[in-house]
Amino acid sequence: MTLKRKSAAIITLELATCVMMLTALYAIFIYAPIEKTMGLVQKIFYIHVPSAFLAFFAFFITFVASILYLYKRENKWDIMAFCSAEIGVIFCSIVLITGPIWAKPIWNAWWTWDPRLTTTLILWFIYAAYLILRGSAEENRRSNFSAVFGIIGFVNVPITFLAVRLWRTIHPVVITPQGINISYPMKLTLILTLMAFCLLFFTLLVTRIRLERMRLDVEKIRALSQDKKIYRKE
């Protein structure tokens, strides 16, 4: 039971995230040119794409941490899987909110049943269910249940994608094997925001894990102090 102060590494990470996020904001709103056909609304792309990437990345971390938990039985993997899923759901929500805002003026529809959109929506449902399952399961089974669900949920994603792909896709393909289909300043802005969002993700993950550990410690202390009270009464 050790309640440590924030280490220098965490403080550096937080500062770097601050600086990078401010740089990214500058790049998005001042440096990057306004797109010719889409206009200002295209700028949402710089938030949408990194969030989508990080949502998938977060769920991937949940998947790996879940496997490691079942394999090694160390509590830290369980905490990491849970915290990553929670942050993933937030980023996934950002994707699902920014997407329609962009799509309404461009596609003239808030939503289409394109494979990528549909898969992301199902992904959101799966990990929202993950969080609810975790909240509802008994203490001694919670870690195992969420690890199994974390694995099943992630394996299900490519199958869902394949199943939904039979509809024609209209999601713009910006990143192709030949490179990124946008001008240089836009490319640079995207890379900057991607880096800033990655840093933000890791800061959030580290902070959330710290918070969860503290919560568990407090629970332990509370249990101990209650034991003592009972002991004194006797």
Add this chain to the structure above:
Amino acid sequence: MSFLQKLWAIVWKDLTFELRTKETILSMCLFSFLVLIIFHFTFDIGFENLNTTAPGILWVAFLFSGLMGLNRSFGSERDGGTLPGLLLCPISPWVIYLAKMIGTFTFMVIMETITLSIFTILYNINLLPVLLPLGLIIFLGTLGFSSIGTIFSAMSVTTRARDVILSILVFPISVPVILASVKSTGLILGGRSITEAYSWLKLLAAFDLIFLLLAYITFGFIVEE
């Protein structure tokens, strides 16, 4: 006892219990019958739009009543206080899983047969010429749904809001099964040959195999204390 004997012992126990009370299977059948009727009231289905709506109606009836069967699968053990006994049996969790899965699968197939016969009468569709391919689709779809559902049934039975939890766990994961079953049923009912639904059937078979394998690997973690 051999693997098959152990498996049969649990399946037989569940079937005998069900034959004596008949509560699960009767409510499943009644519920799917109700779904067919409610759909008729809400969508005003006529002869011209039947081919596009029929597969959806059928599968919603199958899956929603299947969910009731899943709820009872481990729920009846919990209500009877026999869940710890079942888990303490000197058999591998995989056998428990398979037995429960076969039980739910059997109940679902009985319910589906009855639903299909009611469906042909209510909606004036002659299913006899397409019975074989339709049977294959229903077999694969039901297998996928019950294999995924049995894992979650075992999970949700110990949670607080178990009935609610089960549905939000099962449906997002079974999206591929729902899509593939509905689409291939649509092709078959539309008078196409089974070869056109081939890619959907492959997807269904792959889903079934993958999730049976995942259940084999992970089910032990779910039932352990």
